[in-house]
Amino acid sequence: MSATPHASDPAIDPALYLPRMARILEVTPLTAREKYFKVELPEPLGHRPGQFVMLSLLGVGEAPISISCGPRADNMLEMVIRDAGSLTHVLHGLKPGQQVGVRGPFGSGFNLDDFYGKQVLCVVGGLGLVPMRSLIQPILAQLDRFASLTIISGCRSPAEELYRDEVRAWERLGQETGKVRVIRLVDRTQNLPWDGQVGLVTAPLSSLPIDPAQTVVALCGPPVMYKFVLLELTARGLSHAQIFVDLERRMKCGVGKCGHCQINHVYCCQEGPVFRFDQIAHLPEALQ
Amino acid sequence: MSAFFVHKEAVTQWIRHLARSNTVYFPQRAGQSGFRFKPVKETTEIQFDRYQPTLAPPGKKLAPAEEPLFRYRKQGDAAPELVPILDQSPRILAGVRPCDLKGIHLMDRANREGHGDPHYLTRRTHTILIAHDCLQPCDDSCFCDAVGSLGWRDNADLFLTSLEDHILIEVRTGPGETLIQGMNFPVCTDVAAVKSRAEAQRAQPFGRQFHADLARIPAIIASQWQAPVWEKQVERCFSCGSCNLVCPTCYCFDVHDDFDLTDPNAGQRTRTWDGCMLPQFAEVAGGHNFRPNPAARQRHRVKRKFEYLTERFAEGSFCTGCGRCGRQCTTDIDIFNIVNDLIDHAEANS
Amino acid sequence: MKPKVAFFDFASCEGCQLAVLNCEDILLDILGLVDIVEFREAMSETAPRFDVAFIEGSINREQDAERLRDIRARSTYLVAMGACACIGNVQARSNFIAPAENFQRVYGVEDRNMVQTDPEFWPLWAHTRVRAVKEIVPVDFELRGCPLVPEEFVHLVKALVTGATPRFSTQAVCVECKMNENECVYDQGETCMGQITRGGCKAICITNGYRCDGCRGILPHANLAAHHGLLQSKGLSEPQITNRYRLFCSAESLGRVGRTGHDK
Known part of the structure; x- marks a missing residue:
């Protein structure tokens, strides 16, 4: 006799690994290595700040990519992609009109409720500005709901600065409203024109005019940056519960299965990539 | 549910009979000392007495080394056609031992959590499990009793217990029931008596035992992040990943795309086994590796089995005690010894 | 534009080129993706520039090294193909033996002495070390193995066509x-x-x-x-x-x- 199968499992989502197709509307180089992509999905992405998507090209592959725009009602998705691997290299050769695959949004992201009414401090290094923009945009859009916004953004040299015009527009908005403060730094000017400061993102922290009790921090940058920024923030009297960190791992599935993004027992793609720091401070693999 | 007490010869004939209209996997000799779960043919030797854990656990039939996730066909300016590949072919895994039955249970838990994995779960719903109890340890490597796998039967559709020249067949599910319909097996009138006779034959102690209660092990391991045991236990490690790949509860994977030579507009996305002992597993774009040395990777593997997943799913252990990783490590690195070393180190330093 | 592909052989058994030719069932499909402009095992045509040059064989003589440098200069991508090109293969065992001893083993004492004293044979002494291709010129990709693995060859060709980075195992x-x-x-x-x-x-x-x-x-x-x-x-x-x-x-x-x- 032939075997009868078990009852169908309601947990089965046949489309779990299928991308939705999005069309590229705009590709703009931001630096020698990074390009800005604006793509249009069939429906709104419905994401929170700090979430990520699995971006793919059929026949080439799939990779986790940070969402760079704030939540939006239309069908647009903005990303900044560094030419750093197989998929991203091919992506850099694409033009408007071509299609990319999108799965997601995935992960926890930032919750604006944690930031309302607070003095918000965003500390970013290098590519960290890409996901952080998804938090900065909604804050700027409803600035009256926040006490203030301070952005400390560093990169290696003026040539590597991302969102150049937009960051200066934030700066001008700050001068108009008095609620936004932008500190732009480079490690070295490398003899290029530079209208900001020279130094590491940790430098301004000690003298920053903030009320530690009223401050909430969002932090995103290369692994080496976190330790030193956290030391400075702790010295200013901030507790780990006031700090949100956005961590990078190389997810292969986005849905808590492939194991690649695990930080000790935590699945970065599910519980992260944004964590309230006190919830992962004890995890040795978080920032090493 | 019903139970039958059947002569072994009749059970053998029944397995063959099932194999005529179903794909039935049963452990068969492979090479000099190994066994593999292979499809039963007319000439296949069906025997329940001599067994060594198969090279790969039977659960890998539900998560093969390489499997397509979907096929695609680009259609110019229009959206491409995307077809998920879900394997609905029915299969029976027979002769599954309690350790591997537990392994499949744990794989079910992991694959059902949150976003259910459609590929695993589709195969799983089309799979019937005929399990077979162990009354003697299969060899010196197993430690199933120490991790609570011995006697595991929860997810068996049919559970078999050998007693001399007979086998007790306990029916546990509807799909299991369908497999014995029409066989006219003699009903077992006193299941409890047969079971207690079998229990009397079970080896005591059964296989290797840890130096601490299983319930204490997650906390002990959690306290041993810096223990010298990790370094000591990887001095001989090749980072070859064999321990991951033969594990009944390892399910990590990598994903890649490939297009067809015959039509570059069509192709598929495929996933393949991956393992946290392999050097590049925790590397991120740009090259930073969050577990750059074998000790860090070994620690992660052991903690997944005895702490992380154990606590996440509230299971006694995510290690099934099958012993495959230690048995197949060419330099005899054995997770059982690592755990015992950690227990000893914790005791010595408390 | 299909990439122009060329095959060159040095000290080898040419088994890797044969392994490529043995992909009979898919060879025509590969030819749909690339133009093969130089392939001694199968044709005799030469081209001034190549998008991809596949190098088979180890480099044993200085004149081989010169030829290799010339190919590199004319190629966008250079692929070391097979164990000889990638790691020297069995012939590199001679690297561990003094050249004079090697000559003696192969040709006998008398001829060894002649090779040492006759100026006509002195260039042979440049053959003192068997080298992998990467020891002489930069190599973009390696198709390892003796012989190469046809599936990896196809994978590399596909990747070069799409611009993706080919994936080669770095696992045991x-x-x-x-x-x-x-x-x-x-x-x-x-x-x-x-x-x-x-x-x-x-x-x-x-x-x-x-x-x-x-x-x-x-x-x-x-x-x-x-x-x-x-x-x-x-x-x-x-x-x-x-x-x-x-x-x-x-x-x-x-x-x-x-x-x-x-x-x-």
Whole structure:
């Protein structure tokens, strides 16, 4: 006799690994290595700040990519992609009109409720500005709901600065409203024109005019940056519960299965990539 | 549910009979000392007495080394056609031992959590499990009793217990029931008596035992992040990943795309086994590796089995005690010894 | 525009080019993706520039090195194809033997002496070391193995056509052995190089009943001390172990393994 199968499992989502197709509307180089992509999905992405998507090209592959725009009602998705691997290299050769695959949004992201009414401090290094923009945009859009916004953004040299015009527009908005403060730094000017400061993102922290009790921090940058920024923030009297960190791992599935993004027992793609720091401070693999 | 007490010869004939209209996997000799779960043919030797854990656990039939996730066909300016590949072919895994039955249970838990994995779960719903109890340890490597796998039967559709020249067949599910319909097996009138006779034959102690209660092990391991045991236990490690790949509860994977030579507009996305002992597993774009040395990777593997997943799913252990990783490590690195070393180190330093 | 592809052979058995030609069922499909402009095994045409140059064979003579540099200068991508080009292969074992001794072994004492004294043969003395391609010019991609793995060749061609980065295994042969559910060679009483050898071959030798002899080269992260100790514990003598390490990967293993002086 032939075997009868078990009852169908309601947990089965046949489309779990299928991308939705999005069309590229705009590709703009931001630096020698990074390009800005604006793509249009069939429906709104419905994401929170700090979430990520699995971006793919059929026949080439799939990779986790940070969402760079704030939540939006239309069908647009903005990303900044560094030419750093197989998929991203091919992506850099694409033009408007071509299609990319999108799965997601995935992960926890930032919750604006944690930031309302607070003095918000965003500390970013290098590519960290890409996901952080998804938090900065909604804050700027409803600035009256926040006490203030301070952005400390560093990169290696003026040539590597991302969102150049937009960051200066934030700066001008700050001068108009008095609620936004932008500190732009480079490690070295490398003899290029530079209208900001020279130094590491940790430098301004000690003298920053903030009320530690009223401050909430969002932090995103290369692994080496976190330790030193956290030391400075702790010295200013901030507790780990006031700090949100956005961590990078190389997810292969986005849905808590492939194991690649695990930080000790935590699945970065599910519980992260944004964590309230006190919830992962004890995890040795978080920032090493 | 019903139970039958059947002569072994009749059970053998029944397995063959099932194999005529179903794909039935049963452990068969492979090479000099190994066994593999292979499809039963007319000439296949069906025997329940001599067994060594198969090279790969039977659960890998539900998560093969390489499997397509979907096929695609680009259609110019229009959206491409995307077809998920879900394997609905029915299969029976027979002769599954309690350790591997537990392994499949744990794989079910992991694959059902949150976003259910459609590929695993589709195969799983089309799979019937005929399990077979162990009354003697299969060899010196197993430690199933120490991790609570011995006697595991929860997810068996049919559970078999050998007693001399007979086998007790306990029916546990509807799909299991369908497999014995029409066989006219003699009903077992006193299941409890047969079971207690079998229990009397079970080896005591059964296989290797840890130096601490299983319930204490997650906390002990959690306290041993810096223990010298990790370094000591990887001095001989090749980072070859064999321990991951033969594990009944390892399910990590990598994903890649490939297009067809015959039509570059069509192709598929495929996933393949991956393992946290392999050097590049925790590397991120740009090259930073969050577990750059074998000790860090070994620690992660052991903690997944005895702490992380154990606590996440509230299971006694995510290690099934099958012993495959230690048995197949060419330099005899054995997770059982690592755990015992950690227990000893914790005791010595408390 | 289809990429222009060329094949060149140096010191080798040309078995890798044959392995490519043996992909009969898919060769026409490959030709749909690329234009082959130079291929001595199959045609005789020369072109001034190549998008991809496949190099087969090790580099044994200075004139070979010159030819290789010229090809490199005319190629966008250069691919080392097969164990000879990638790691020197068996002929690189001569690197461990004094040239004069080598000549004597092959030609006898008399001819060895003539080779030493007759100016006509002096250029032969430039042949003192067998080199892998990467020792002379930058190599973009390596198709390892003796012979190369046809699936990897196809994969590389596809990647070059799409602009993607080809994926080659940096894991031990054991990975693919386990995927094939092979019984471990060590469990059959034999010894194997699989734990320290680059995979990507689908463990073809073991799957077909042999052992791994390491033709794809030694992994960068190979735990050589542990492997050496393991072979010792299985009863292999030092000369036997050295032979195993040097069989295919002499050029690569130089300075890493087998500095024990047992070369004869």
